[in-house]
């Protein structure tokens with residue numbers, strides 16, 4: 001079959017031939033309609049993610065939309081390496097029917113980045129925690145912009161979106177968040193919070209960006225109010241490590257946890273995927289996509305614009 005093929009860690013993908021996957025028990029063979037080029041796809045392909053298996057050559061792509069022999073459009077995932085969704089066909093363990101009328105390309109581009117905030121937000125609501133103010137650290141990316149929309153839809157009274165790109169922060173503002181530039185002093189974060197303590201931080205950056213936010217939150221004074229904040233680590237684009245100030249842990253009830261493959265429960269993901277997919281299908285939440293044919297995979301891979309790349313077989 002025709003596929004995007006990566007020959008070794010760090011290599012660019014080429015459009016070529018790759019052996020057809022043969023489904024094993026629990027997998028179904030599907031014809032791919034669309035697959036999203038998410039940051040995870042790049043880091044897995046480069047061998048740089050904790051989930052990388054180091055088997056090359058490989059076909060990149062972790063999820064997508066396709067049809068099995070029954071012709072039903074399904075959201076597909078859980079694909080066995082070295083196969084992936086940037087190909088004509090895939091054998092996948094996960095297959096969830098799309099809601100009627102859903103656009104396969106939009107679903108392929110939106111589910112991975114959107115679910116990254118939907119899951120922690122929904123568990124925050126389920127645990128009966130107050131939503132109040134939500135901070136999105138790294139709000140200018142696709143996952144960040146979807147996080148702003150998800151937080152507002154799930155009852156956040158105020159969303160503070162933090163990012164580094166001024167033009168893209170204007171988009172964040174247009175979605176209803178208060179936007180803060182990372183380059184500004186921590187006091188800019190303090191004034192955007194306007195005395196409120198965030199109940200939830202959705203963090204796509206970690207590293208120095210998380211440190212900057214923590215230093216703003218640690219300057220709390222002797223206020224006796226028992227502020228509970230949950231910091232959810234989702235991405236690490238600003239650094240793999242971050243130093244957590246002791247004062248932050250003493251000055252409020254502060255919990256740090258992660259959300260990703262391995263920490264989010266599969267049962268929870270399975271329960272929430274159809275709910276979020278329905279919202280995407282009804283255009284209650286959206287992110288811009290840019291569609292490329294599979295034969296132009298080199299161009300798709302090189303794209304670094306503000307849209308989520310979606311690859312479709314020729």
Ligand SMILES: NC(=O)c1ccc[n+]([C@@H]2O[C@H](COP(=O)([O-])OP(=O)(O)OC[C@H]3O[C@@H](n4cnc5c(N)ncnc54)[C@H](OP(=O)(O)O)[C@@H]3O)[C@@H](O)[C@H]2O)c1
Pocket residue numbers: 038039040112113115116138139140141142143144163164165168182204205209233234235236237238239259260261
């Ligand atoms: N754990 C999970 O389940 C899960 C799921 C989805 C995504 N993620 C992760 O979440 C992160 C964001 O994903 P995405 O889909 O939103 O990616 P994206 O659309 O490529 O956006 C990345 C954003 O991060 C910004 N950025 C990059 N480096 C930065 C830095 N050093 N300081 C400040 N901003 C920086 C970029 O800003 P500029 O515009 O200024 O370049 C861009 O707006 C990725 O690491 C991804 O792997 C995790």
